[in-house]
Amino acid sequence: MSGRSKSRVNDFVVRLANVNGTGSASANGLLMKAIFRMGIPVMGKNFFPSNIQGLPTWYEIRITKDAHLARSGRVDIMVAMNAETYQKDLREVSPGGTLIYDSTWPRNSVLSRPDITILGVPLARMCNEKFGNARARILMKNMAYVGALAALLELDRDVIKQLVEEMFAAKKALVPSNMDAIELGYNYAIENFECPLPTRVEPMDKTAGHIMIDGNTAAALGCVYAGATVGAWYPITPSTSLMDAFKGFAERYRKDPKTGDRNFCIVQAEDELSAIGIVLGASWNGARSFTPTSGPGLSLMNEFIGFAYFAELPAVLFDVQRVGPSTGMPTRTQQGDILAAAYASHGDTRHVLLFPANPKECFELSVKAFDLADRLQTPVIVLLDLDIGMNDWMCEDLEWDDSYQPDRGKVLSAEELEEAEKFYRYLDSDGDGIPYRTYPGVHPKGAYFVRGSGHNKYGAYTEEADEYKEVVDRLCRKWETAAELIPDPVIRKSGKPTDLAIVSVGSCDYAVTEAIAILAERGIALDYLRVKAFPFGDKVEEFLENHDRVFVVEQNRDAQLKSLLTLETDYPKERMTSVLNYSGLPIDCRCIVDAIEQAAAKGVAA
Amino acid sequence: MTYIAKPKIVHEGLARNALGYTIRDYEGGMSTLCAGCGHDSVTAAIVQAFFELDIPPHSVGKMSGIGCSSKTPAYFLAASHGFNSVHGRMPSIATGASAANRGLHLLGVSGDGDSLSIGLGQFAHAIRRNLNMTYVLENNGVYGLTKGQFSASADVGTKAKKGEVNEQQPIDSVQMAMAQGGTFVARSFSGDKEQLVPLLKAAFKHDGFALVDVLSPCVTFNDHESSTKSYAYTRQFFHRAIHLDYIPPAKEIKAAYDEGDVMPVELHDGSRILLRKVSKEYSVNNRGAALDYIRTHQRRGEIVTGLLYIDESEPDMHGINQTTAKPLSELPFDALCPGSDALADLQNRFR
Numbered sequence: 001m002s003g004r005s006k007s008r009v010n011d012f013v014v015r016l017a018n019v020n021g022t023g024s025a026s027a028n029g030l031l032m033k034a035i036f037r038m039g040i041p042v043m044g045k046n047f048f049p050s051n052i053q054g055l056p057t058w059y060e061i062r063i064t065k066d067a068h069l070a071r072s073g074r075v076d077i078m079v080a081m082n083a084e085t086y087q088k089d090l091r092e093v094s095p096g097g098t099l100i101y102d103s104t105w106p107r108n109s110v111l112s113r114p115d116i117t118i119l120g121v122p123l124a125r126m127c128n129e130k131f132g133n134a135r136a137r138i139l140m141k142n143m144a145y146v147g148a149l150a151a152l153l154e155l156d157r158d159v160i161k162q163l164v165e166e167m168f169a170a171k172k173a174l175v176p177s178n179m180d181a182i183e184l185g186y187n188y189a190i191e192n193f194e195c196p197l198p199t200r201v202e203p204m205d206k207t208a209g210h211i212m213i214d215g216n217t218a219a220a221l222g223c224v225y226a227g228a229t230v231g232a233w234y235p236i237t238p239s240t241s242l243m244d245a246f247k248g249f250a251e252r253y254r255k256d257p258k259t260g261d262r263n264f265c266i267v268q269a270e271d272e273l274s275a276i277g278i279v280l281g282a283s284w285n286g287a288r289s290f291t292p293t294s295g296p297g298l299s300l301m302n303e304f305i306g307f308a309y310f311a312e313l314p315a316v317l318f319d320v321q322r323v324g325p326s327t328g329m330p331t332r333t334q335q336g337d338i339l340a341a342a343y344a345s346h347g348d349t350r351h352v353l354l355f356p357a358n359p360k361e362c363f364e365l366s367v368k369a370f371d372l373a374d375r376l377q378t379p380v381i382v383l384l385d386l387d388i389g390m391n392d393w394m395c396e397d398l399e400w401d402d403s404y405q406p407d408r409g410k411v412l413s414a415e416e417l418e419e420a421e422k423f424y425r426y427l428d429s430d431g432d433g434i435p436y437r438t439y440p441g442v443h444p445k446g447a448y449f450v451r452g453s454g455h456n457k458y459g460a461y462t463e464e465a466d467e468y469k470e471v472v473d474r475l476c477r478k479w480e481t482a483a484e485l486i487p488d489p490v491i492r493k494s495g496k497p498t499d500l501a502i503v504s505v506g507s508c509d510y511a512v513t514e515a516i517a518i519l520a521e522r523g524i525a526l527d528y529l530r531v532k533a534f535p536f537g538d539k540v541e542e543f544l545e546n547h548d549r550v551f552v553v554e555q556n557r558d559a560q561l562k563s564l565l566t567l568e569t570d571y572p573k574e575r576m577t578s579v580l581n582y583s584g585l586p587i588d589c590r591c592i593v594d595a596i597e598q599a600a601a602k603g604v605a606a
Numbered sequence: 607m608t609y610i611a612k613p614k615i616v617h618e619g620l621a622r623n624a625l626g627y628t629i630r631d632y633e634g635g636m637s638t639l640c641a642g643c644g645h646d647s648v649t650a651a652i653v654q655a656f657f658e659l660d661i662p663p664h665s666v667g668k669m670s671g672i673g674c675s676s677k678t679p680a681y682f683l684a685a686s687h688g689f690n691s692v693h694g695r696m697p698s699i700a701t702g703a704s705a706a707n708r709g710l711h712l713l714g715v716s717g718d719g720d721s722l723s724i725g726l727g728q729f730a731h732a733i734r735r736n737l738n739m740t741y742v743l744e745n746n747g748v749y750g751l752t753k754g755q756f757s758a759s760a761d762v763g764t765k766a767k768k769g770e771v772n773e774q775q776p777i778d779s780v781q782m783a784m785a786q787g788g789t790f791v792a793r794s795f796s797g798d799k800e801q802l803v804p805l806l807k808a809a810f811k812h813d814g815f816a817l818v819d820v821l822s823p824c825v826t827f828n829d830h831e832s833s834t835k836s837y838a839y840t841r842q843f844f845h846r847a848i849h850l851d852y853i854p855p856a857k858e859i860k861a862a863y864d865e866g867d868v869m870p871v872e873l874h875d876g877s878r879i880l881l882r883k884v885s886k887e888y889s890v891n892n893r894g895a896a897l898d899y900i901r902t903h904q905r906r907g908e909i910v911t912g913l914l915y916i917d918e919s920e921p922d923m924h925g926i927n928q929t930t931a932k933p934l935s936e937l938p939f940d941a942l943c944p945g946s947d948a949l950a951d952l953q954n955r956f957r
Contacts, residue, residue, distance in 0.1 A: 226943075303695075
């Protein structure tokens with residue numbers, strides 16, 4: 001029972017070990033939402049298998065009064081509902097922690113640990129006695145452990161009741177039975193254990209002005225608000241819910257209530273080769289169009305991405321990254337497509353990338369992606385990952401400025417074409433590397449040939465060296481313009497003079513922020529830059545130059561961000577040290593703290 | 607694709623269509639295909655059809671993939687918007703173009719390599735979604751640009767120029783389109799302009815996916831004696847099942863036809879096609895019977911040509927989607943963005 005007395009109010013991790021397909025996801029979501037509604041910052045991560053029913057799945061909830069919304073590496077309370085993984089789950093409880101299991105069946109005494117508290121709740125027995133229906137018995141076990149946790153952690157039962165009512169708003173008849181199951185677990189815990197545990201929650205007021213939303217939903221909302229009308233896709237985990245969400249929003253906001261006519265067109269394509277083609281066909285005609293995908297889909301899209309780069313067509317792609325290579329682990333997270341996205345396709349190509357770090361940025365950068373794609377007439381790839389895309393994150397309320405007007409870039413109107421003597425597609429009239437374009441059908445003078453074959457600045461086919469080079473050199477000028485238009489990196493100074501820095505990207509953000517706070521307490525001051533876009537731009541270059549040693553924190557094996565920094569900045573690679581997480585699970589702050597402390601001990605960071 | 611500008615000389619006496627354009631306005635650059643290529647005859651038929659249909663050239667999106675046939679959009683409709691995409695993927699570009707801009711007239715030109723091998727999936731799915739476009743498949747049984755390999759449409763027993771014999775079953779675009787639920791399926795011969803021009807016009811006016819497979823011999827690699835896609839073979843064995851006349855809207859039907867032999871079909875814009883059966887037993891709106899007829903003649907080595915199947919009742923992609931009538935690309939931003947109040951309201955769902 002050592003460590004039992006240590007109180008961890010509003011600062012602990014609950015991990016729930018379940019079998020997938022048993023309805024645990026809704027119970028776990030309910031648990032997290034209850035804590036959020038009690039005003040306590042909370043993080044939830046779902047570690048699920050690529051399977052529909054029967055395989056192990058875990059849900060991790062971090063209750064974090066200081067809003068450290070990344071994994072901590074701890075497990076204070078384990079709810080072990082899966083006999084198959086019990087041994088592993090038991091092992092992973094932090095010393096002093098608590099394990100709750102279904103005591104309907106006896107556990108072997110070998111499966112025990114002296115340094116943690118083990119609490120048995122006969123969940124299956126209680127549910128079998130209470131409920132007749134076989135499926136209900138399985139589903140209600142989940143609600144019963146929510147009830148037990150409500151007692152042990154001192155969750156607000158009114159909040160839970162309210163959430164259950166919302167959950168079954170369309171099937172009100174299910175509310176009483178679910179509440180009964182919660183009561184079963186609650187009463188058993190109250191009667192048999194000392195409630196609450198020292199590890200428990202206390203209401204706060206730190207979640208006002210915040211929502212819980214996943215990045216795919218937020219990105220889809222960005223597409224709606226940016227005015228996208230054509231979406232093309234091929235289902236692939238973990239990007240599927242992005243198009244599902246877009247469809248839901250479009251049905252709500254883009255359908256004529258009287259006629260049912262739709263102001264949007266979603267095409268579920270035969271494959272990703274087609275999905276990107278549909279996006280390009282639509283953008284050629286002036287519609288804002290997009291495709292959500294993941295690594296394997298991005299690989300398939302390469303040919304058309306190069307086409308769009310060279311023929312200069314806007315396109316917005318969302319790559320919700322998952323673990324590669326190949327099929328990899330489709331339901332696990334990684335940042336493994338950074339290089340593949342940056343240089344997608346054969347020949348000399350470079351693409352604008354945007355890196356949201358949370359759902360709010362997914363919304364904002366989604367809108368930005370359309371503006372950049374239209375302005376630069378090129379594909380823009382928004383790199384999410386499974387962690388941001390599919391997990392519910394607590395983030396500040398999304399905001400919208402009603403004065404926003406989309407930047408459609410350099411498009412000649414019918415009137416402008418009428419007055420023009422002649423239109424040539426690829427002339428750099430303004431010196432920024434961006435030519436003017438026309439939409440089909442607008443004016444007889446606007447016609448031109450879109451082609452992926454060699455063309456000169458007038459848009460005509462060419463195999464002349466000078467004419468070809470003139471066009472591809474202009475594309476480099478356009479790249480320089482892109483570097484001026486992309487969003488700035490986020491820079492946080494340590495407050496103390498330091499030569500050390502962390503550079504990171506995307507969903508590593510909260511883990512990095514927490515690691516910096518821990519290291520500061522231990523006397524290691526670090527400045528922090530988070531890249532939000534590629535090309536990197538001057539601010540990244542300048543930040544790097546001002547630091548002697550830079551730790552590049554990212555979630556892949558091959559240090560892809562570091563490689564890109566090496567290739568695309570003047571900073572010497574000898575001064576960069578990688579901190580890598582490629583387990584497939586979201587990064588926790590501990591691995592960053594450990595790596596930097598070790599480097600400091602070895603003098604690398606001196 | 608190679609493009610040589612063609613000098614545009616307009617004689618004063620040259621006929622003008624209802625829009626005031628001459629046929630020169632529907633031409634393109636000089637063809638760089640081999641002399642005698644069937645594709646050039648198809649190009650000429652396209653020029654003729656569009657001129658006669660009074661379609662403003664800039665309202666046409668002409669598109670293609672990769673291959674000899676896919677080069678041809680450079681040789682017609684110089685004033686139209688062109689899109690030369692990547693190999694086998696023109697249908698996806700056309701799908702996106704149609705999704706965004708349903709006002710654009712879409713004409714795709716492809717070949718048997720482009721459509722029946724690398725692009726088979728996209729071809730089939732464009733039919734499946736009944737994409738509103740005219741899809742001309744210039745079919746010659748070989749890969750021309752890579753110098754004479756068999757394509758997927760080569761018949762069993764066909765000999766390549768260098769003597770190799772094809773032993774794999776051919777994929778027939780027409781039978782495939784029929785099986786996939788295609789709503790307008792036609793086959794013609796590049797040497798039969800009389801048949802091809804009205805077919806193209808009807809195809810263009812069809813609301814939905816209109817396949818016009820045109821046997822278009824490759825003079826360089828597949829015009830020899832043991833080829834089933836040569837001029838000589840096609841001329842000998844092509845079999846006109848049905849003849850079609852295209853009648854524009856509001857135009858009287860003047861030609862004299864024997865009743866019973868003639869079947870009028872009304873298209874969505876009010877124009878009509880008159881089908882004259884050459885073969886008594888042929889039925890143009892019976893999918894099963896049409897397929898059977900084609901197969902029976904195929905066994906005899908005969909190629910059935912004409913409008914082989916038509917169904918004007920099926921909705922196209924936009925009909926299925928119930929897309930708003932105005933092209934999506936023309937909708938004002940205000941009609942698309944729900945605004946800040948809606949966003950504030952929506953977020954209550956996420957608390």
